[in-house]
Amino acid sequence: xxxxxxxxxxxxxxxxxxxxxxxxxxxxxxxxxxxxxxxxxxxxxxxxxxxxxxxxxxxxxxxxxxxxxxxxxxxxxxxxxxxxxxxxxxxxxxxxxxxxxxxxxxxxxxxxxxxxxxxxxxxxxxxxxxxxxxxxxxxxxxxxxxxxxxxxxxxxxxxxxxxxxxxxxxxxxxxxxxxxxxxxxxxxxxxxxxxxxxxxxxxxxxxxxxxxxxxxxxxxxxxxxxxxxxxxxxxxxxxxxxxxxxxxxxxxxxxxxxxxxxxxxxxxxxxxxxxxxxxxxxxxxxxxxxxxxxxxxxxxxxxxxxxxxxxxxxxxxxxxxxxxxxxxxxxxxxxxxxxxxx
Numbered sequence: 009x010x011x012x013x014x015x016x017x018x019x020x021x022x023x024x025x026x027x028x029x030x031x032x033x034x035x036x037x038x039x040x041x042x043x044x045x046x047x048x049x050x051x052x053x054x055x056x057x058x059x060x061x062x063x064x065x066x067x068x069x070x071x072x073x074x075x076x077x078x079x080x081x082x083x084x085x086x087x088x089x090x091x092x093x094x095x096x097x098x099x100x101x102x103x104x105x106x107x108x109x110x111x112x113x114x115x116x117x118x119x120x121x122x123x124x125x126x127x128x129x130x131x132x133x134x135x136x137x138x139x140x141x142x143x144x145x146x147x148x149x150x151x152x153x154x155x156x157x158x159x160x161x162x163x164x165x166x167x168x169x170x171x172x173x174x175x176x177x178x179x180x181x182x183x184x185x186x187x188x189x190x191x192x193x194x195x196x197x198x199x200x201x202x203x204x205x206x207x208x209x210x211x212x213x214x215x216x217x218x219x220x221x222x223x224x225x226x227x228x229x230x231x232x233x234x235x236x237x238x239x240x241x242x243x244x245x246x247x248x249x250x251x252x253x254x255x256x257x258x259x260x261x262x263x264x265x266x267x268x269x270x271x272x273x274x275x276x277x278x279x280x281x282x283x284x285x286x287x288x289x290x291x292x293x294x295x296x297x298x299x300x301x302x303x304x305x306x307x308x309x310x311x312x313x314x315x316x317x318x319x320x321x322x323x324x325x326x327x328x329x330x331x332x333x334x335x336x337x338x339x340x341x342x343x344x345x346x347x348x349x350x
Contacts, residue, residue: 009033012040029269037069038059063086072313075097083100098306101127106330128325131320132301133185134277134299134300135254148245148286149246151190154190154241155226156227158230159229174214184329192328195335196348198216255282
């Protein structure tokens with residue numbers, strides 16, 4: 009499947025292109041870029057790569073699918089343009105400015121008969137895959153509550169203004185992980201750390217608590233301005249607990265100029281010193297790292313486009329995440345718990 013990337017900022021360059029290149033059944037066949045600096049970067053990273061001046065120009069080629077990874081406020085129109093051309097689409101997160109707009113995009117894709125998927129790639133994180141393996145084993149028994157924290161000392165990448173903020177950025181990922189692992193959310197309670205910026209009020213950190221319909225309580229939090237970086241999971245169940253301090257393995261490798269194609273077998277594993285602990289009546293056991301594989305997303309997407317099967321992240325699942333994000337904003341603003349039960 010020939011796929012093109014629209015946008016070559018941090019997302020396109022670091023979280024899409026390297027993993028498209030590593031995915032079986034997928035060919036990176038072009039990139040949309042306009043600025044001379046971005047074009048020069050593409051030519052250095054991928055000599056000979058076709059570069060297009062616009063999505064319209066790319067759609068006139070033999071592209072079969074596109075990844076839209078431009079700033080969130082531009083994404084809706086580009087997704088609709090690609091769908092109208094009959095091209096399959098990967099939409100970066102946040103999928104849409106609201107659940108209502110997301111439903112519009114989903115309806116457009118269904119009407120045109122094209123595959124639309126949302127890039128919640130952090131389901132393929134090393135720590136999440138390791139946690140899922142433990143949950144699937146049943147060793148913890150019934151799960152009571154889960155605490156997920158992703159603190160990043162990374163102020164330069166905080167998108168300022170009301171359309172930016174950390175809730176819709178990292179919040180899209182960590183909330184999706186909880187919805188993927190534990191299902192639908194019944195109610196939401198949230199707090200936002202707000203700052204003033206030239207672009208307007210910005211949420212620079214968040215805590216979101218969710219009560220899932222299956223009875224699990226999950227809480228996710230993140231920050232970028234507090235001069236501290238650490239990823240943790242704490243999972244409490246009837247048989248014990250699970251403690252994880254696994255690092256952001258794939259992102260750290262990418263920003264160190266490593267690529268999955270350099271070592272497909274060794275890619276995405278946490279070092280043994282950072283393996284999580286499972287604590288039960290049987291004792292304390294180190295849990296070996298599962299492999300983090302963002303490229304699995306694109307392999308699954310290509311198969312969905314070819315076979316007409318559900319994509320790796322259907323719009324319906326991304327809409328559930330947006331409902332939680334919308335409710336979290338209301339909760340933080342109005343200082344109340346918000347129900348999501350229709």
